[in-house]
Amino acid sequence: MSSPSDCRFSESHEWFKTEGDVVTVGISQFAANELTDITYVEMQPVGTTVAAGESIGGVESVKTTSDIISTYSGEIIEVNDAVSADPSLLNSDPFGTGWLAKIRCDGSTSDEELINQASYDEKYPA
Numbered sequence: 001m002s003s004p005s006d007c008r009f010s011e012s013h014e015w016f017k018t019e020g021d022v023v024t025v026g027i028s029q030f031a032a033n034e035l036t037d038i039t040y041v042e043m044q045p046v047g048t049t050v051a052a053g054e055s056i057g058g059v060e061s062v063k064t065t066s067d068i069i070s071t072y073s074g075e076i077i078e079v080n081d082a083v084s085a086d087p088s089l090l091n092s093d094p095f096g097t098g099w100l101a102k103i104r105c106d107g108s109t110s111d112e113e114l115i116n117q118a119s120y121d122e123k124y125p126a
Contacts, residue, residue, distance in 0.1 A: 007117060009115045010069065015027070016071065022077065023102070023105055024099050026100050028120070031066075033126055035059065036062055038059055040060040043056060043068070043080075043084070046076055053069065072103050079100070080100055
C-alpha cells in the first residue's frame, strides 16, 4: 500500500499534510502495522500551543505506547474525537478517518526535514 503523495513523513512515522497554514497530523500505515492493535489514543486538547519536537499526544497498543511528535509549532485547532472513541481507525484508515489533530502553524517551522512519500515508502514499506 502506497502512502498519499500529498503527505510528508517524519522518521518517527507521523504524517503531515499541509493546507495553507494548517497541518493535519496522523501516523503512517507502517506505524499502524508495527503497533498492531491500537487500543487507546489521547491527544492534547484544542487550544494547546505546541513547539516543534514536542509531543501532541500518544497512542497505546497491545505492544507499546508511542508519543505523537509534531515537527510544526503552532496551536492545536482540532482533534479527531472519532479516533479517541474508536482507536482501531488508526489501524484501518490511518490516512483518512484515522487522522489525529490539526495544527495552525505559526510560521516558525517548515517541512524541509520531513521525508517525501516516495522516499518514505521505499524506506518503510507498509
